[in-house]
Amino acid sequence: MASTTITPGHTVRKVRPIPQTRNRFELGMWLFMRYSGLALVFLALSHFWMQHVLIGTHEIEFAGTQLRWGITGQPVTVEQVIWRAYYAVMLVLAVAHGINGVRQVTYDYFGHRPAVYKGLMSVIVVIAVLISLGGMAALFMGAAAGGGEAALR
């Protein structure tokens, strides 16, 4: 932001307009936040109320998760495919929604220091992508990864 002094005590700031591509990206993310948010209201709340409240965190066991995801090494059932799809869609939407939220917060506090902002965002995006890929692999390749035979007990 360049500033020019016209009369003493009056500073006029010339704000550089946002580039067209960045503008389109921000509009896309704005819409994505609304629609993914509305989907996540149902996905995240249903998940939380099922697993954390109705079943209850204290009743969650390794064996139950193994059965629900179908990573026991047995042939996968239709029910397990539906659970995997449910978790996969929720994972992608939640992580993307979360990253964009964190991006906006980071921009609010570090937007005036582009190097810090870009550095922080790179680290956050890399961590988020790794965690998501790990989650996807656990859902769809869990049995091959050793979640079945090499189980605890």
Place this chain on the structure above:
Amino acid sequence: MLNPLITTARESLRYKGSGQVLWLLHRISGLGVVIFLGTHIFGMSMAAFNPPLHDAMLAVYKTPLFSIGEIALAACLVFHAVNGTRIAILELRPSLWEKQQVATRWSIIITLILLAPTIIIMAYKSISYYATHGLR
């Protein structure tokens, strides 16, 4: 680092009343959920890649400190969902902008209505679990 946060907190409470407070709560609850989300996805993935580590994580989930944090998580999640719905509806339907004050009030009321039974069930289950299994 901390100064902008303090300014944000003070100015949000002071500046334009309820809408600003909801904005701040939306931000805090969102950050709360996203921090748990990262560790939760990682911990659950370990069910496939490292069952002993996954079991260690489940053991942490069954401690009193985590149970308290989990109730805070429920509050963050439900508020963020309800308030996010308010934001989405208002921004996609500008004709409703006259009713912002009403929307703000209902955002809080619906959050409390959904949260009350959730917290009661979670607290009841936690207390009965620690009563039989003891504190670890």
